[in-house]
Amino acid sequence: MAKQSCCHKKKLRRGLWSPEEDEKLMNHIAQYGHGCWSSVPKLAGLERCGKSCRLRWINYLRPDLKRGTFSQEEEDLIIHLHSLLGNKWSRIAAQLPGRTDNEVKNFWNSYIKKRLRERGIDPATHQPLAEPAVAPAPATTTVSRRAVFGDVDLIPTTTPIQAAPFEGPILDGVTKLPVDMDWPVAEDGVPSSSLSRPCYLQGACFDMDALQQHHCSSIPGPVVPSASSYSTLTSMAEAEHCNTNITGGSLPWLELGASAVADAGHVDSCYAGALDELRWSEYFDSAFQAAASQQGALQATGQCVYGGKDDVPVHFDVHGLSNWC
DNA sequence: AATCTATCCAACCGCTTTTAA
């Protein structure tokens, strides 16, 4: 017999919340904080389980929620982070101030997945969707530099791709680089055998590519992050600081820099975690610099990074990354 | 106007992880 939820056991109310319930919960939390969630419903006079109260607060009542439709920048960031992290909705949402994991997840399932499929991208793998009986095309001729994931597939790897997601806020700072999301369609018939790899680190390739593109000023305009995104801005500023040696230049939108961050308002405690994660970008950056210095060294064993001119892949050893914690 | 279908999203379920005793 299937286990029943706590709400069933206690014959508590379920389903949609009424305005009165919302008010009770809000008043209670405003007055006392939530403390232990399991005691909240009793103290607030609600016939709900604590879990339900917590969810309602986090996903709907919290005052710092942004609500409303997602901006293009948010959408791009979600896609990009998903390519790195997979269905780690809470971690993706953590990079989007005012958004909840549930909201991001719903947005992904209802909108982004569809959009990616329309563009010929498999939302699960971020690879071009396999197309039957497509004649192979010359390897690098028709794929634009935007065609990031398609490109990646052209690079043979010498070691198995790590199946496990790369833990930690991998590229905080770096992942938030402006990325042109005009993604490729599998028009050149990339062999499907190479399409099924997990792409956590392939996403890193993506970033470096974007970085390089910015250095070359080859795309028309930067994607400027929302001014409300304090963590994003600070991470970007950090990345800017660290990446000067890599790119040899600056990222235009980062000229917003500290003043934009200051304008964004006070350092809310809810962003403290994001700030903590900045050390990852510092580490990632140093790892990348070390790798860049080894560019051309054939003994590299990790994932590829597009960093050089003429689409020459740069490799670096990600094992160093995974060993750092 | 009535019915059907598709979409969106709030909420639930159950599992895992973390924390406290």
Added chain:
DNA sequence: GTTAAAAGCGGTTGGATAGAT
């Protein structure tokens, strides 16, 4: 070190709504 409770997370469901027929 063990156990139970709490919290967190991701997958899934179901109701409300809009649009199509």
